[in-house]
Amino acid sequence: MxxxxxxxxxxxxxxxxxxxxxxxxxxxxxxxxxxxxxxxxxxxxxxxxxxxxxxxVERAKKIDLSQYSGVWIVAEQRRGKLQSVTFELLGVGKELAGRRASELSAILMGHRMAAAAGELIAGGADSVYLIDSPEFEHYQDEPYSRVLSRLINKWKPEIVLAGATAIGRSLIPRVAVMVRTGLTADCTGLSIGDDGHLLQTRPAFGGNIMATILTPRHRPQMATVRHKVMKAAPPDPARQGNVINVEVKESDRFTRAKVVDLVEEKEKTVNIAEADLIVSGGRGLQAPENFALLEELALALGGAIGASRAAVDAGWIPYSHQVGQTGKTVQPKLYIACGISGAIQHLVGMQTSDVIVAINKDPYAPIFQVATYGIVGDLFEVIPLLVNKLRRR
Amino acid sequence: MKYSLTEEQEMIRDLCRIVADEKIRPVAAKYDEEQTFPWDVVKAMGDADLFGIFIPEEYGGLGGGVMELCIAVEELSKACGGIALALAGTALASFPIILFGSEEQKRKYLPDIAAGKKLAAFALTEPNAGSDAAAIQTSAVRDGDCYVLNGTKQWITNAGEAEIYTVFAVTNRSKGSRGATAFLLEKGMSGFDFGKKENKLGVRASATGEIILRDCRVPKENVLGREGLGFLIAMKTFDQSRPGVAAQALGIAQGALDEAVFYARERVQFGKPISSFQGLQFMLADMATEIEAARALVYQTARAIDAGEKNIAKESAMCKVFASDVAMKVTINAVQVLGGYGYMKDYPVEKMMRDAKITQIYEGTNEIQRGIIAANLIKEYARKKK
Amino acid sequence: MQIIVCIKQVPDTTNIKINPETNTLIREGVECIVNPFDMYAIEEAIRLKERCGGKITALTMGPPQAESALREALSLGVDEAVLISNRAFAGSDTWATSFTLASAIRKIGHYDIILCGKQAIDGDTAQVGPGVAAHLNIPQITFVKKIEEVTDRSIRAERMMEEGFQILESPLPVLLTVVKEINEPRLPSLRGKMKARKADIPVWGPEDIDVGGDQIGLNGSPTYVAKIFAPERKGSGKIFRGDAEEAVDQLIHELRSGKLI
Missing domain, CATH: 3.30.70.20 (Alpha-Beta Plaits)
Known part of the structure; x- marks a missing residue:
């Protein structure tokens, strides 16, 4: 070319x-x-x-795209529990399969996961490829990528989606290389174009631009999907589907990098990506101890604490609280941004929240452009007032 | 304007800019408030080899001159004039060693300074000897292989934090200005103590304190130059170091202008950015012009010193006077541009205004500098025919 | 210990904007920097070398000006650098990029640990690191926040997950992608910068690493960017100004009537 x-x-x-x-x-x-x-x-x-x-364009070796059909999603389980991103994948996967008049399948790897397979069918899967074996209990790069690649080569799905999580973003890039196809990271929009290709839309350059990406000559079209952006369909326990038990070969189990321990961090008991109400603080808090103010507000409202990159970079609060392009994407019902100016890289992580409240003393702060409600004022005055009034009622 | 900097000078500037942005600016307000010594930043400056800039290569330095030092001090001072003093103060105390030290003294002290392992301090001023440096009372009396020093030094930059001290004392009171001698002292010598730590208006991240000498025995090997050269050493040192003070002033001024212009572009009043108002534009234009004039004078003087020009006292004083007066004026105007916000500690310009003031005072008040300029000027004309 | 660090030169995205009329990037005044996550990779490489000895080679693929990113790596303490640059590599997506980097790493030959930043801030894909590992068929540990132990044969590291971390052990060679929790990158030193300025940086093209055809550049890239556009912004909502108490009352009223609290 x-x-x-x-x-x-x-x-x-x-x-x-x-x-x-x-x-x-x-x-x-x-x-x-x-x-x-x-x-x-x-x-x-x-x-x-x-x-x-x-x-x-020198025409590359043509792959017969018509051999490929069906939408696959890679289910994500931790300690045997399906993660919420999986149901969001089923939600968007179902739509895409509908547009392509094909079936939606889920790939489930784990141990003793038969019940979870039922949940996947209830969530929209027409069939579930179940890899059930003790070696697959915890996610490991090599066995997971080996089995997934083999299944893709055998069954030739047209689209393969996974969550843009730590696991998804470790597993899928390996698989895309192994099956020699295109992969688009961290998509926030997926649809089918007029010519039948998957239109994969994602933010780039720190969220300052959006890009729509195609995989025109290769199959499957693979993408990881940002958590909390797609909508899960309500589960339908009456749905019927196939569970295909995939045989695990001895060679599948081989791994060089081994998980020797899993540590859950207590401090991160509140996963902000799952929270319905988030009180978030930025540079305007001025000092780490002032997060106590936010904690009071979060306590009064029953929410979790988020933070802007500025606050995390300043070392005021751990990274696990960071909202934004390089942190977590959140989509709570209510997001209260306190002393956050609203740099674009923060906005991309929270602007799909249902209702956004901004408290900032600078009336020109960009956060007000995405806010449903805003208070222009000193957060050291506004938040204590808010806390008092909420407590009083 | 680029001032035709060499590649190495640009490198120094770029690196100092990184140090200023990443290590100094985020903590400048904190150290100003706490008035504690910024060891973490000083360590970072040492790791970046900044203390080696002005030290000859054979003693572990990078072999730069006054110009390179000025570039570094200017750049660091944009973020904090106080923190930059850790470097400028160490340079001030090192110049006597570089200029007059014996081979042995240089080998003993300079490599540790260059590596950022030890800071140095220059101790001349006393409670009753400020501008009138010849009035120093600290005495040094020969006793066998040692000198015994007694007296108090005041307002010493890096006092308590530095390991190496260049101390001036009277060895022969009857000889007047030829009766002073410079000594190299080390922290921990018996009879060498620190007194009051000053509470200052500005440059609060810099340590300023008292040195108390009570029968402090200093080996005769620690005499710089020889007995009686004290004042000559001090004056020659100042000729080299004044552009450094000027560079500090220049940096503070530039930092204030940067803040003022950024603010003026963003601040909206009467529906327009205040930078669109002519009254304010003129103010910014004057600030920028004066800074550029100061920079030209500082750089030119620094280069002349590095080129080995003799009798640089007049120009050296000129650049110190001019740059420090500009810094004062520019920082006051920067506060004015920021208005009420400028007066608050939320913005850095009020600190810059406080920091700027000292540059008109220390290393010879601007009145003393003007005296030097006038004396040299009149002397020059005495030789000229009309 | 032979260490390879893969880095990328990126525009400083915090300053990048799109012109909403033309849908093109406004790159005026946007500086090129070493991808911040790669700075942690470089720092970790230097710390590994300080601990275990050995040599660090920095590798980047990019236009000729990406050489300055390599010089920055050298100024920090990297020993050698290689620039992979040729028009034939233009338009590479993550598949082609990881293939090209893997081919260059094969040419370098011996390696024990390959370090990458977890992702680049321009593309934010996080795909090239695992892609390189897949092409080389070596194990990977992604999102590493701490290297607990390293010997000449194996490594033990913590991988950051959403709700905690995994501890993994792997034999060498291995590829690690690192997150910013792993260390605090040092600043360059003047001496380092002077050394870096004089360093010789070889430039490798397709023939040097024995690649070509439909594996590199745009031809080797399964994906392509169909269009770029500015993100949508929500319209402005109700903004309360003036008296704080009144504003708070109004806000609480709105939130209550929306059944949000």
Whole structure:
């Protein structure tokens, strides 16, 4: 694949310079020159009114896309319990399968997971591929990726989705390499395009831009999906489905990196990604001890404590509380942002909350642009008032 | 303007900028408030080799000169003029060793300073000898292989935190200005104690304190130069170090201008950013112009010193006077630009204003500097024909 | 101990914005930096070397100017650096990137530990590290927050999970991706910067690492970016100003009528 400027057609009008997302085109002596940082994204081709830029695509070996059908989701279990992201995957997977007029299957790896297989069917799966073996009790990269790759190569699903969790983001990249296909990380939007391809939309550049990504020539189309963005369907215990027991081979069990222990951190008992109400603090709190104010408010409302990157970077509160692009995405019913200016990287982690309340003394803070309700004022005055009034009633 | 810095000078500037942004700016207000010594930052500065900038390569340094030191001090002072003093004060105390130390003294003291393992302090000022340095009372009396020092030094930068002290004492009162001698003292010597720690208006992250010498016995090997050279050493040191003070002032001023412009662009009143008001624009323009003029003078003087120009006292005094006066004026105006917010400790400009004041006072008040400038000027003209 | 650190030069995304009219990135005044997560990888490599001895090689794929990222790594204490740069690599997605890096690592030959940042802040995919491990067919430990123990044959490390951490043991060679909890990166030193300035950095193209065709660059990339656009923002809601007590009352009223509290 290569890009070239057709010299006869180019008149140096600079339309392409403006269109290039990467600032890689310059005009020298009335001729567009494409820099080495060109990613061949193609933005310049339609921008040129004179048809002077062309990208030649050497047709790669064609894979017969029609062999592939069905949507798979990779169920995530910890200590035998299905994680909520799994049901969100079923929710979006069901929609996609509907659009493709195909079936939704779940891949479940673990030990003594038969009951969980039923939950997956209730959540929308038409069938469940069950890998049930003691060696699969805890997630381990090598056995999980080996089995999943084998199943993909055998059954040829069209789409494979997993949660963009620590496990999903460790497992799926290995599998994508092993089955030689495309993978899109941390998607916040999935739909089927007119030509039948999966449109995978995700934030990039710290949430400052959104990108829609395609896997046009390879199958399956694989993606990890951000937690708390997709909606789970309400469970239907009456649903029927197949459970396919997958035979575990001796060689499947082999692993070099071994899990020797699992430690749960008490401090993280409240998983903010699961909370319905979050009180979150940022730089405006000024000092770590001022998180006590938020704790009072959270206690009065029965919520969890979140934080902006600024507060975490300052060492005021552990990373597990961080909301945003590099922290957790949350989607509570009520999100109260205190002393958080609302940098874009924070907004991407919380703007899908049902109701957002912002308390900030700077009326121009960007957080107010996403707020449902806002109070312009000093949080050291507002929060104690709020706590008192809530307690009184 | 880029001032045609060498690649190494740019490297020093870039590195100091990183140290300032990552290590100093986040804690500047804290140390200002607490008035404690910023050892964590000083350690980071040492790890970055900043204390080696002004020390010759053969003694473990990087072989830079006054210009390189000025670049570093300016950059660090943008974030905190007080923390930058740990470096500038150490440089001030090291110059006597670099300029007049014996080979042995240099080998003994300079490598540890360059590595950031030990700070140094320069101890001249006394309760009754400020601008009139010749009035120092601290005495040093020869006793066999030692000198016995008695007296009190006051307002000594890095006092208590430094390991190495350049101390000036009178060895022969009858000789007047030729009767003083410079000594190298080490923390822990018997009879060497610290007194009051000062509570200051500005540069509060810098340690300023008293040194009390009670029959402190100092081996004769620790005399710098030789007996009687004390004042010459002090004056030659100041000629080298004044651009450093000027660079500190310059950095404080630049830091204040940066804050003022950022604020003026963001602050909206009457529906417009205040940077669109001409009255404020003129103020910013004057601040920027004066800073640039100060920088040109400081850099030019530093380069002249490094090029080995003699009789630099006048220019050296000029850059100290000018830059420190600019710093005072610019920081006051920066507070004005920020208005009520500028007066509050939530913003850094009120601290910069407090920090700026000392640069007009220490290492020779600006009145003393003007005296030096005038004396040199008149002397020059005495030789000229009309 | 032979250590390889894979790094990436990225635009400082905290300053990046999109022009809503043209849907293109505004890159004016946006600095290029070493991906912050890779700084932790570099620091951990240096600490491992300080503990176990050995050599650190930093590796990056990118345009010619990515060399400055390698110089920064050298200034911190990395011993050698290699730049993988050629127009043929342009447009690589995570599959092609991890394939190319893995091929370069094979050419370097001996390695015990490969360190990567957990993800790059421009793409935020976190896929290249595990991808490299898969291409090299070596074990991986992702999201490492602490290396507990390392010998010349094995490593024991803590992997950060949502609700705690796993402790894993792996034989060497292994690939680790690290999170920021693992250490506090040092700043460069002047001496380091001077050494880095003079260092010789080889540039490898496809023929140097014996790759080409449909495995690298855009041809080797199963995914492609169909479009980019600015994220949507919610409209402004009700903002209460003035007296704090009144504002708090109004807020509580709104939240109660919405049955939120």
């Amino acid at each position: 290569s890009i070239r400027v057709i010299e006869e057609k180019c008149n140096g009008c600079r339309l392409c310079v403006r269109a290039c997302p990467f600032g890689e085109i310059s005009v020298e002596e009335k001729l567009a020159v494409i820099g080495d940082g060109c990613t061949l994204c193609g933005a310049c081709v339609p921008a040129c009114k004179f048809g002077a830029i062309e990208i030649e």
